[in-house]
Amino acid sequence: MGALLQRTLEEETTVGSYFVSNYPPYSFWSPEFVPEAHAALDRPPAPETPLGVYLHIPFCRKRCHFCYFKVYTDKDASEIELYLDAAIQELTLYSQKRFVGGRKPRFLYFGGGTPSFISSRQLTRIVTAMKRLLPWDEAEEVAFEGEPGTLTEGKLRVIRDMGVTRLSLGIEHFDDRILQANGRAHGSKDIDRSYELARSVGFPQINIDLIAGMMGDTEPLWRECVKKTIALAPDSVTIYQMEVPYNTTIFQGMKVSGQTVAPVADWRTSANGSITRSRSWKRPATPSPARTPRSGIRREPAFSIGTCCGPART
Numbered sequence: 001m002g003a004l005l006q007r008t009l010e011e012e013t014t015v016g017s018y019f020v021s022n023y024p025p026y027s028f029w030s031p032e033f034v035p036e037a038h039a040a041l042d043r044p045p046a047p048e049t050p051l052g053v054y055l056h057i058p059f060c061r062k063r064c065h066f067c068y069f070k071v072y073t074d075k076d077a078s079e080i081e082l083y084l085d086a087a088i089q090e091l092t093l094y095s096q097k098r099f100v101g102g103r104k105p106r107f108l109y110f111g112g113g114t115p116s117f118i119s120s121r122q123l124t125r126i127v128t129a130m131k132r133l134l135p136w137d138e139a140e141e142v143a144f145e146g147e148p149g150t151l152t153e154g155k156l157r158v159i160r161d162m163g164v165t166r167l168s169l170g171i172e173h174f175d176d177r178i179l180q181a182n183g184r185a186h187g188s189k190d191i192d193r194s195y196e197l198a199r200s201v202g203f204p205q206i207n208i209d210l211i212a213g214m215m216g217d218t219e220p221l222w223r224e225c226v227k228k229t230i231a232l233a234p235d236s237v238t239i240y241q242m243e244v245p246y247n248t249t250i251f252q253g254m255k256v257s258g259q260t261v262a263p264v265a266d267w268r269t270s271a272n273g274s275i276t277r278s279r280s281w282k283r284p285a286t287p288s289p290a291r292t293p294r295s296g297i298r299r300e301p302a303f304s305i306g307t308c309c310g311p312a313r314t
Contacts, residue, residue, distance in 0.1 A: 013213070013262040015244050015251050041097040050106035053134065054304040055087065055126070058113040061149065065183040065215070068245040071113045080118055088129045095133040104138045114170075116146035120158040127162045141165050148194040149186035156194075156201045167198055168207040168238070173214055173221075174228045181216040183249070195232055205235040213242035213265030215250070222265075 045051070059080060060071045075083075094100065108130075115123075136142065143166040144159055159167065169191075173179055176187050198206055208229055212222055229237055244250050244262040254262065 012266070013242065013244060013264050014260060015246055015254065015262060041094075041099050044098050045101040045103060049103075051100065051103040051134075052107045052109070053091075053105045053130070054109045054111060055115075055130070056111060056113060056304060057115040057118060058083070059117045060112065060114045061117060061147070061185040062183055063249070065181075065249045066211075066242065066244065067183075067249075068247050069113065077119070077122075080122060084118075084122060084126050087126065088133075091130060091133050100134070104135050106139060107141045108136065108139055108143070110142075110144040110164075112145060114147045114150060115144055116150040116155065116159070120155050123155075123158055123162065136163055139163065139165075143168060145170060146194070146198075147186055148190040151194040151197065153197050153201065156197055160201050160203055165204045166207060167203045167205070168209060169194065169198070169234075170209045171229075172209060172211045173217065174225050175217075175221055178214050178216045178221065182214045195234075207236045207238060208232065208234040210237065210239045211242055212239055213267070215242075215264050217242075217265050219267045 056070070058069070058071050059075055060067075060073050063071060063073050130136075142162070142164045144162075144164040145168045146159070147170050156167075171191050172182070172184060174188055174191060179187060195206070210225065210229060242262075242264045244254075244264065250262060250264075254260070
């Protein structure tokens with residue numbers, strides 16, 4: 001009986017802090033260590049160390065119920081412009097530090113939030129400034145997260161012309177009821193439209209993000225989700241297991257109702273599960289002449305720009 005209870009507790013999803021957004025974690029930051037941070041920025045890089053840049057765009061149409069990132073849903077164009085000004089100023093300061101050491105970015109990542117939420121003009125402005133400060137001409141990968149409902153053909157062309165080699169679509173699921181229950185801003189029609197447009201515009205690689213075990217999900221619905229993903233034939237797929245950190249609206253609802261177990265999938269979505277074998281699984285594409293052989297490689301960035309919590313799911 002005890003072993004059965006322990007197994008049940010291990011398989012149930014409870015609230016917790018699953019994700020370390022940066023190292024060292026913010027909880028370990030204190031004023032006395034500021035001089036050490038400055039000293040690290042003023043040290044030259046170790047030989048053969050690649051440079052990476054992560055830009056956080058903390059704006060979204062809606063906040064998903066499972067979201068635990070630093071995002072805003074109430075900012076207008078002028079406030080977004082102020083944020084972009086600050087990001088450019090921050091990158092300007094970094095570019096002058098010794099740790100850059102004359103290096104050009106080997107990889108760049110636009111995360112959020114929703115990078116595709118801001119306008120084409122704003123994207124062009126921030127990218128022009130970034131390339132002026134740290135040229136991208138030697139970059140092996142430029143990854144960009146997009147929410148299906150924010151993507152038009154014109155914006156996709158702007159994103160492609162920025163030099164993006166890997167467009168990551170935050171689809172998460174194909175069932176409209178599940179998308180709505182989890183607070184997603186897009187629907188299934190947005191998925192079909194944006195994927196077709198992205199293919200027609202032509203990106204070296206298109207990735208699809210999925211989340212296994214969202215609120216309202218079932219094993220049959222998840223299997224159908226996987227089938228639809230395979231039918232689209234993306235270049236890569238990243239699958240996340242549903243998690244419920246403390247700073248989510250799901251947890252707020254759990255506190256009100258006195259729940260200790262999250263109202264998400266009660267079927268196994270990881271470990272020895274029959275569908276999702278790991279928390280984050282990626283199926284890389286076989287390179288073709290039109291696709292970058294090294295695309296799909298996700299590396300940790302050397303430094304981040306903006307109010308960030310690391311790469312997010314859009």
